[in-house]
Amino acid sequence: MFELDVRSRKPIYEQLTDKVKEMIMHGILQADEQLPSVRALSSQLTVNPNTIQKAYRELEREGFIYSLPGKGSFVAPLAQERSESQRTELREQLLRLMAEAVYLGFTESEISALYRQMLERKSGGEKHD
Amino acid sequence: MIEIRGLSKSFQGEKAVDSLSLTVQKGAVYGLLGSNGAGKTTLLKTLAGIYRPEEGTVTIGGEPVFEAPDVKRRIIFMPDSPYFFPQASVRSMAAFYRSVYPSWSEKRFAELGAAFKLDRRRKLSRFSKGMQRQAALWLALSCTPDVLIMDEPIDGLDPVMRRQIKNLLFQEVAERGLTVLISSHNLREIEDLCDHVGIMHGGRMLVEKELDDLKADTHKIQVAFRDQRHSGALEAKLQILHQEQRGSVSLYIVKGDRERIAQAFHVYEPYVFDLLPLTLEEIFIYEMGDAGYDAQPILL
Numbered sequence: 311m312f313e314l315d316v317r318s319r320k321p322i323y324e325q326l327t328d329k330v331k332e333m334i335m336h337g338i339l340q341a342d343e344q345l346p347s348v349r350a351l352s353s354q355l356t357v358n359p360n361t362i363q364k365a366y367r368e369l370e371r372e373g374f375i376y377s378l379p380g381k382g383s384f385v386a387p388l389a390q391e392r393s394e395s396q397r398t399e400l401r402e403q404l405l406r407l408m409a410e411a412v413y414l415g416f417t418e419s420e421i422s423a424l425y426r427q428m429l430e431r432k433s434g435g436e437k438h439d
Numbered sequence: 440m441i442e443i444r445g446l447s448k449s450f451q452g453e454k455a456v457d458s459l460s461l462t463v464q465k466g467a468v469y470g471l472l473g474s475n476g477a478g479k480t481t482l483l484k485t486l487a488g489i490y491r492p493e494e495g496t497v498t499i500g501g502e503p504v505f506e507a508p509d510v511k512r513r514i515i516f517m518p519d520s521p522y523f524f525p526q527a528s529v530r531s532m533a534a535f536y537r538s539v540y541p542s543w544s545e546k547r548f549a550e551l552g553a554a555f556k557l558d559r560r561r562k563l564s565r566f567s568k569g570m571q572r573q574a575a576l577w578l579a580l581s582c583t584p585d586v587l588i589m590d591e592p593i594d595g596l597d598p599v600m601r602r603q604i605k606n607l608l609f610q611e612v613a614e615r616g617l618t619v620l621i622s623s624h625n626l627r628e629i630e631d632l633c634d635h636v637g638i639m640h641g642g643r644m645l646v647e648k649e650l651d652d653l654k655a656d657t658h659k660i661q662v663a664f665r666d667q668r669h670s671g672a673l674e675a676k677l678q679i680l681h682q683e684q685r686g687s688v689s690l691y692i693v694k695g696d697r698e699r700i701a702q703a704f705h706v707y708e709p710y711v712f713d714l715l716p717l718t719l720e721e722i723f724i725y726e727m728g729d730a731g732y733d734a735q736p737i738l739l
Contacts, residue, residue, distance in 0.1 A: 323651050
C-alpha cells in the first residue's frame, strides 16, 4: 500500500509519516481503520522495523493515529485542534506562494479562478464516489 | 545489549582501537562505518571474544565476553570471508553448529532451507563466494542468536539475495529482538539496513547516532545571494561544516535544525535557495574531511 523511494534523500521514516498523513487527509485511510503491523510492513517494504516503529510513534505523537496495546495502530478521527494547526501551517505556505504569484503578476481574478477550479474538482470527485 | 567502554587494543605497539566507547540497544541494527584501517575488524573481533581487550570493558547483556562460553553461546560472529571446515557441506557444518550452539533450531534450519536454495550435500568449497555467504548466514540464523555480528556481510550477494537477507534480518529483529552489528563500506546498503550508525577513524569513534537524527541534523544548501556580503553575515550565525563556491552559487553543509536554517537564509531573500538532506555517503565524506581524511585532488 505504500511506495517508498529508497534513493530519495528524505529519511525513510519521514517518507512513511508523510505518506500516512497524505492518505488520511485524502480519506484513503478512514478513521478507526487499522494500519498494517510493524512486522507486516517491514517485510512488505524491506524496511527496518525500528524505522517503522519510529514513524508510527511520531504519527501517534502528532495525533494522526492511536494504538491499542496488543491490537495494533489505528487511524485517529480528525481532531479539531489538529486541523486548526494544519490551517495555520497552510496559511503560511499560501502566503509564501501568493507573494511569488503577486511578483509574477497574477491578478486577483486569476487566483480566484484557480480556487474555483479546485472547488469544482473536489465536488466533482465526490459525485463519482 | 552491547556495551563497550574505553576499549583499547594495539598490535606491535600500534593502536588499532583507541579508548573507544560504543552502545548498541537490544533489537537495534547498528552500522559500523569507517575508513580503511580504522579498526572496525579489530573492534568486531574483540566484541566476539576473539581478542582480549587491553584496556576498557566489552560486555554483552552486562557480562564480559572474553573467555566466557555462556555469553558467546548467544553470539554469532561472521568474519569478512566465511570459514568452513575443509571438505564440509552445509549438512556437516550444521551438525557442527548444532553441537556447539545449544540454541540451534532444527525447525528454523528447515524453514530457512526454503529461502536459501542451496544443495545441503554439495561441498561448500565448490560454492561461489555469494553462495558461501548465503550458507554462512543460513547456519548463523539457524542458531537463533541474540547478537549477530557481521563483518562486510553484503559483499558478493546478488540484489535478490540481498533483499531476501534484509527481510530475514528484519523479521528476526521484529519478532525476537535480535541485535545486529554490521560493518560495511557499502554506505547505500547501510543506509537501507541500519537504524544507528557509528563512524570510526584511526581507532576512534567520530560520530555515533541514530541514522535519521544524523540525516535530519546535517543539510546541504545551495544558495545564490542577492549580495555577496550576505554570506559573511550568515556564516557567523550558523554552524558550517563545509563551504564551496561554484560560480555565483554557494554550496554549504550546515549542521542544525532545518527550520531555523531556512529562516536564517530567507531573511536575505536569496535568488536561489535549495535545502536538501544529506545522503549517508556525503555525511561520511564530510565527517572524514573534518577528521583530516579526504580525497586529495591528484591527477595521475
